[in-house]
Amino acid sequence: xxxxxxxxxxxxxxxxxxxxxxxxxxxxxxxxxxxxxxxxxxxxxx
Numbered sequence: 278x279x280x281x282x283x284x285x286x287x288x289x290x291x292x293x294x295x296x297x298x299x300x301x302x303x304x305x306x307x308x309x310x311x312x313x314x315x316x317x318x319x320x321x322x323x
Contacts, residue, residue, distance in 0.1 A: 282294045
């Protein structure tokens with residue numbers, strides 16, 4: 278994780294780190310957005 282904050286020369290570069298972190302957060306939210314509710318009918322259910 279610390280390597281992601283550094284640029285190629287080894288100096289701190291927070292701008293791209295924050296941008297990538299934001300993009301990853303949006304991707305996680307997009308994957309979680311569609312979660313269908315599944316009803317399972319079982320002959321063994323009460």
